[in-house]
Amino acid sequence: MQFSKYGNKYTKISGISSLMQDLGSALSQESDIVFMGGGNPAHIDEVYKKFSAQIQSISTNEESYKRFFVNYQSPEGNLEFRIALSKLLSKELGYPISEKNIGLSNGSQSAFYTIFNILAGEHADGKFKSVMLPMIPEYIGYSEIGIEENFFKSQLPKIKLLKDNYFKYEVDFDNLEVDDGIGAICVSRPTNPSGNMLTKDELGRLDLLAKKKNIPLIIDCAYGLPFPGVVYDKKENYISDNTILVFSLAKLGLPGCRTGIIVADEFLIETFNNANVAMNLSTASLGPGILTNIILQDQLIPLCRGTIMPFYKVVRDEILDYINHLFKDINYRIHVPEGAFFLWIWFEDLPISSTDFYEILKRNGTLVIPGEYFFHGLKNNDYVHAKQCIRVSYAQSVNSIKKGLKIVYEQYKNLFIN
Template sequence: MPSISEKGKHMPASPIRKLVPYAEAAKKRGTHVIHLNIGQPDIKTPKVALDAVRNHNIEVLAYSMTEGSETYREKIAAYYAKKDIQVTAKDIIVTTGGSEALSFAMGTIMDTDDEIIIPEPFYANYNGFATAMGVNVVPIASSIESNFALPPISDFEKLISEKTKAILICNPGNPTGYLYSKEEIQQLAALVKKHNLFLIADEVYREFAYEGRQHYSILQEEGLENNAIVVDSVSKRYSMCGARIGCLVSKNNEVVQTALKFAQARLSPPTFAQIASEAALETPQSYFDEVIAEYASRRDILIAELRKLEGVKVAVPQGAFYCVVELPVVDADDFAQWLLEKFEMEGDTVMVAPAAGFYATPGLGKNQIRIAYVLEKDQLVKAVQILGKALKQYNN
């Protein structure tokens, strides 16, 4: 029998999606599953984006430019300018989601067995992208005790080797909701310049920062032009996860031109999704003001309810719409599966994402889960009540 690749064997399963079969089985039994596991916003997609697709007059659905349509990239650059980020259309490659942008970035700057340093916990698919590219993740642990703040720069420096090519951050963070300060970004900028490394920032949650905090992009940092690569996406910003449109942005022309060759191999990003994404850039600020206020309100209620549960510890997000919760259990994977297989409260149960899959260090996060607060507040309150009762029954 032919064998699969070692790379395939080592490709990690998604901690966000691997429990789906158990959730589907629960639903078939008649149990209502409250999904806390996935960052699929329930906020409506801007009407202007949907109308752009409905009202199109395309007669031949042709390939677009490999790097994305010029008009769309020019409008993306204009969007960045409003955020005090000065780039041009030639600095941007439109990708099939932020996922492809990150894969292009890794392929562009790294060879097999090169290393990338990432503060953990981090977006679980970073492990998958690295495995696919033959790249080794070197994790550096942040702690729930410090709200998952940036680890000391001296700890980063200890991990830098001849194989190190980049540092990757998610800002604001998934799964932690941590928002890096300007000072922390400047510390990282100084470090990558000192060691001639790239700094990649996944900034897909840029819009979602709370209590008046301001997101500071690595592209705003002067003198970092040759080192900075930004990964971005429309998925969360406009509640358009199914559009699968993102972009890679860098002022380093060699990076962009090399990434373009990876983009040419997949031909072009989807045309209709680009039309919707271009139109979405017309979304008024009032839309984001309302969305941010709603997420902040959901966060506050979720945190307040979680703090009522005995033995539970929770980090307070400053951005995005996730939080990491430490539970009084030994194995959150087992607990999450048990919730779907063996527990319900008045016909309801919850689906969570075990946090061990958001770490690269074996053993870390075993008693943690990630919660995405992308549901109505009454559903969040109900979900925490279910968690509380489930924990008592599970531990007994």
């Protein structure tokens, strides 16, 4: 069989796919391995009860069952859901958003796939444009989108050292070059893996750079505001006539529903919908089915602010205390965890790469994600900091995270004995 360039790209198993398979198979085996690797949201009882009650009510009510499940949704996605969302987002973001500014996808991952390919790659004039990631480390899931080399260009961050073993990334505007070879700028906020919240000022500056080149600023709000709202301190929104905001229902606790939400100008949404029809025909309606009534009854934002965010904050604080106590005699720093549910830990003296450290940790019963995978788009891989970081998810029980971190600590110390 002969494959196209597109087919060939996906015949090869990438580093990231093999890492994901590795994590997946470790999780599916009967073992007591501590799983701090994946991006699954935590099981929160109140959230489970709210969503499962909605599923029950749809499935036992013939009218709602028909509304959401019996017919294909239109290419634009369920209208009732988009109207409810447009009102909620207009209010929360303080910006006029109509249902025509909203597109739906089967998970936000597939929205990124389509949007990146709409904006980057070969253009009508034959010129090639890349997606600019202005501050890596960035979300692993972007890296396999786009079949051409150089689909991404990226910029390393400035590292600001803070007291009490913390550090923070900042956009390195002095070295950031947005030239005619860039088709879009994209950031996740809060950032997966670091938990960084780009400031409003940073977003404003990125947006200005984008506007100057007539390209959009894409903001991945998978963990962000207003929902699921896993943001602990600065609760600043950012939206403009040049942004594409992408939301997801996954981190609310519904990754299985595969619902992504795109908020952008009408022309981009129409283009997105046309591409989405070609790929998916129609979008899944379970997510809209569960969420529509919850939004209409004004229950979504209270659920995020009163249950979901506080749940992660309590765990984050307990785990930070634990690490700061346990790691006392080793050289470590943690990126200030401003949002999402990951700790990004930097071991500046790590004598091996974070990928090799990951293998040792796996053999000893704990799974994390090695830092190198988040530094995509770099021309060479000699950036040492990338090899010194690991990402730890705290979306599990506190006891199991503590057990995993103890293994991290012991294995780290072992590296200096053997």
